Amino acid sequence: MSEMISIDKVSKWYGDFQVLTDCTTSVAKGEVVVVCGPSGSGKSTLIKCVNALEPFQQGTITVDGISVGDKATDLPKLRSRVGMVFQHFELFPHLTITENLTLAQVKVLGRSADEARAKGLHYLDRVGLKAHAAKFPGQLSGGQQQRVAIARALAMDPIAMLFDEPTSALDPEMINEVLDVMTELASEGMTMMCVTHEMGFARRVANRVIFMDKGQIVEDCDKEAFFGSPRSERAQQFLSKILQH
Amino acid sequence: MSTLDFSQILPAMPGLVEGMTLTLELLVGGVLGGIVLGTLLAIARLSDSRVLSGLARFYVNYFRSIPLLLVISWFYLVVPMLLSWITGSMTPVGAFTSCIVAFVMFEAAYFSEIVRAGIQSIPKGQINAAYALGMTYSQAMRYVILPLAFRKMTPLLLQQSIILFQDTSLVYAVGLMDFLNTARSKGDVVGLPHEFLLFAAAVYFVISFGASRAVKRLHSRWAV
Numbered sequence: 320m321s322e323m324i325s326i327d328k329v330s331k332w333y334g335d336f337q338v339l340t341d342c343t344t345s346v347a348k349g350e351v352v353v354v355c356g357p358s359g360s361g362k363s364t365l366i367k368c369v370n371a372l373e374p375f376q377q378g379t380i381t382v383d384g385i386s387v388g389d390k391a392t393d394l395p396k397l398r399s400r401v402g403m404v405f406q407h408f409e410l411f412p413h414l415t416i417t418e419n420l421t422l423a424q425v426k427v428l429g430r431s432a433d434e435a436r437a438k439g440l441h442y443l444d445r446v447g448l449k450a451h452a453a454k455f456p457g458q459l460s461g462g463q464q465q466r467v468a469i470a471r472a473l474a475m476d477p478i479a480m481l482f483d484e485p486t487s488a489l490d491p492e493m494i495n496e497v498l499d500v501m502t503e504l505a506s507e508g509m510t511m512m513c514v515t516h517e518m519g520f521a522r523r524v525a526n527r528v529i530f531m532d533k534g535q536i537v538e539d540c541d542k543e544a545f546f547g548s549p550r551s552e553r554a555q556q557f558l559s560k561i562l563q564h
Numbered sequence: 565m566s567t568l569d570f571s572q573i574l575p576a577m578p579g580l581v582e583g584m585t586l587t588l589e590l591l592v593g594g595v596l597g598g599i600v601l602g603t604l605l606a607i608a609r610l611s612d613s614r615v616l617s618g619l620a621r622f623y624v625n626y627f628r629s630i631p632l633l634l635v636i637s638w639f640y641l642v643v644p645m646l647l648s649w650i651t652g653s654m655t656p657v658g659a660f661t662s663c664i665v666a667f668v669m670f671e672a673a674y675f676s677e678i679v680r681a682g683i684q685s686i687p688k689g690q691i692n693a694a695y696a697l698g699m700t701y702s703q704a705m706r707y708v709i710l711p712l713a714f715r716k717m718t719p720l721l722l723q724q725s726i727i728l729f730q731d732t733s734l735v736y737a738v739g740l741m742d743f744l745n746t747a748r749s750k751g752d753v754v755g756l757p758h759e760f761l762l763f764a765a766a767v768y769f770v771i772s773f774g775a776s777r778a779v780k781r782l783h784s785r786w787a788v
Contacts, residue, residue: 367692370696372692372695372696395695395698395699395700396698398695398696398697398698399697399698400698401696402696403693403696405689405692405693405696407689409689409690409692409693410693411690411693411694411708411712412712413711413712413715422697422707423697423698423699426699426703426707427697427698427699427703428698471697472696472697475697475698
């Protein structure tokens, strides 16, 4: 398998405080990698480095062969090829669902309004929300908004998808509707990097699991190996806490 | 003092309406131009460029530190001179144009502070979402940040506009016949200055207070 996202010895500081230390890993084409770890471990920061929403000071990250940290890289173009889903959905509240789905297609990719609309509605249908096209984000539930956010990212025809704790802000009864969409996406071969605490999802869907603690990648192994016998004490503690209930 | 006599106000109405028209023209020109220039200043102030940001800060601090009456008088003298340099012709621009320019430049300083606060109030997540979709800085600004910021700012922008509505009366200094100046001169002509000034005060009060109440209602409704 060829590498889609490759992260090599990445370190990042906020002032004097080091948030990432020598992080090295990769996501192959078609692979689903789950990144987990206690809060403050740097997992959200790491995933935001992948599409340069966060700058990093050392190391290299390449996406589809293009270096993210290189000053010469056309970042807007690179970002337009990588979908991202956020913890708090971040739909644009002043636009309708349809406008949310089409804005970047038209303004960034230069698609015609008709083409963008058709594509947006296609993905809205796929996440089961076609009936809500004319509504505003505030009229939808959290789970529905997150599904729209996924559709918005997919409408850009991304080569990979980044998920930054996509279910953490949701009420428990809405988590599954979002995970179902993600599971389906994975089964279609989408390359995915997911920061999440949903260990059930990781067990079912992930190829690999990365465990982070204090800004470092402590575990990076196949799902079976991770859930079977994580090697680090810290990962064992984390798993025992999170799997208790 | 004899009793008040308001009988001469009705016959003076056409002139007073003309004065109010001028007042509103000054207001609309000042507000629209001020918001456009103010937005540019706010963007400059928030930019990464130290030079741009410094220049914008200087502009805002400067215009907020001098009286509006001074700006109006100054532009009355300077704008015709500048324009004749630029265009080469010596045709005077007139008090109206110089006053509009003065209001735009003065109010922009105040509007820019409102717009700046509005832009800064937009959550980082929204900006990240725009960037993650591949938007450039100016696209994110235009399609996401500014539209959201202006929704939040509208009550404050309207409140500032009400202040400008009253401040337009300062154009008497350069002889423009706005509403207040018209009322005063009409009152002098018929020898009833008190009545005309009282009437003008009532009109300013009704419009300003009414608009202010409407803004408050708008604000509370949008806040929900």
